Amino acid sequence: MATLELRNVNKSYGSGLADTLKNIELAIDAGEFLILVGPSGCGKSTLMNCIAGLESISGGAILIDGADISGMSPKDRDIAMVFQSYALYPTMTVKDNIAFGLKMRKLPPAEIEAEVARVAKLLQIEHLLGRKPGQLSGGQQQRVAMGRALARRPKIYLFDEPLSNLDAKLRVEMRTEIKLMHQRLKTTTVYVTHDQIEAMTLGDKVAVMKDGIIQQFGTPQEIYNDPANQFVASFIGSPPMNFIPLRVQVRDGQCFGRLDSAAGAPGQACCELPLGAAAELEGRELILGVRPEQIQLAAAAAALPSLRAEVEVVEPTGPDTLVFVSLNQTKVCCRLAPDATPQVGSSLDLQFDPARVLLFDASSGERLRPGKRQATDNKVAQFKLG
């Protein structure tokens, strides 16, 4: 149980090169599960290596339990790490692999024996203790790698994409197990992944990274519902958020965005989306962000107005049916109930709550939060068919 704090951490390789990490500010409480997520090359693994002490930082400080550890060597930081490639010692048995760190710390043999037994029981690998890593399956190697990290009872666990070498089914199983393990042990954990589902399901806190900068840091729900910019919005969520270009029009002092599916009768094929009375939006190009599950089949009873669009592709996934239509010449994914099985080429009446959509600046991708947007109820009333 330890807190972890990163203060203005910077990392660069050589003066001529761009910084790998820029002003990283993070703090998590004892027992929290932090996810570092981002596309490859975003610096998340570098940041983890910096926390582990395998790479030095160029500026800032890393604090565990309030004490600055940025100058310490890896072994003195009381950190254990699970590697993507597992990095099991191939010439040692599973037992020796787990015991190695304990032996290095000069624990008495009886204690080592007891600790290995405890970890093996915890991970259900007791029957594998006598084997070499080469004789284990991928999932078993993964367990041993976790066992090696668990054995020392460190202050912080680091996981570097631990599930990416497993097949899809095993990955889901191990994900649940890691979560279960964390719930039981309550050890502070930092977990690097590029998989947004792992980020959403495992983390107490998520830091979304790109180009060495933390784009957003918050709980999974905050990141999902209230993304800071278009990158975060596109990275988290599967299928990803739809981004529809809009040009803001003004009528009677109110801003509108026009959506057009170019299908069906003119009265049904487009609608105008109220954007409030924010004068700063006037005439600007915006990106409208709508999550696929926010788009629903129009129900007669609902107060939300609808828009008719032609079905271009249907992808039944089992729990949902994904339907793709075009709005403003952009492909838009709608996540519909599995019993909705529209035919390709047919028309659907779709609707979504204009209060829940997000707006982004078309050029910078920054989130726009027009100050004078009104409450949902008023919005619905203003929503007009075009």
Add this chain to the structure above:
Amino acid sequence: MTSVSVAQRRSSDVLLPPGEGGAKRRMRAVSLSRLAIHATLILACAVYLVPLLVMLLTSFKTPDDIRSGNLLSIPDVFTVIGWVKAWDGVGGYFWNSVKITIPAVLISTLLGALNGYVLAMWRFRGSQLFFGLLLFGCFLPFQVILLPASFTLGQLGLANTTEGLVLVHVVYGLAFTTLFFRNFYVSIPEALVRAARLDGAGFFTIFGRILLPMSVPIIMVSLIWQFTQIWNDFLFGVVFASGDTQPITVALNNLVNTSTGAKEYNVDMAAAMIAGLPTLLVYILAGKYFLRGLTAGAVKG
């Protein structure tokens, strides 16, 4: 399955005359190529083995037998007199060679392993350049270093000593052993070293406990390579050693090239066999590791 075999039969019907002629023809073609392969291999074997056979046969003959018979004839009487005389002549130098070769092989292999470990796992600024320059050592001809080496040995007070010869062999062999180990270690994931560092292992612990146990194939390559090089070396032996410290290769040369008395071919052959046996033995015992290790190093490099 059925449709495939039908299709195959049809296609073969088109290509070959009906009946079993096609199958027979294929059999004959196979056995002909087999025959060619075996004939080539046997010929190659003969080319390499006949000189050995001649040496063995000659070493067990009496000098009279050698003068009268032809090279490949079986000895009239088997005698080990040639071997006994040969051992008397070169036996002492045999032990010289052992005393030179074993330390030189072990030291150069160990240092090469350490160098390779550092160059692959603990890269420092300029380590690639360092490795590149070190590779020049592999292309240096023996003759080029004779003068500088003898000067250095003289300065160190090691001229004409076994230790001096060991030093020369270690230094000359380092380029090769470093190359072997470095190329072997770059194929080992760096995460292994990182994991060990987090586990609390230091520089030498990681080397001794984790990397060396994995290195058996490349250690074998290095041992065989260095053993062969150093045991068979003549030039360094003749230049940097004299009298009682000379290795067996030099002694063999002296023995065979003596101009006094009648040529005792049986003794020459036996002495040559004695000089060559250790390398032969090393290949037989560790040869499979040699091939395996060479390819292991070659995959990534």
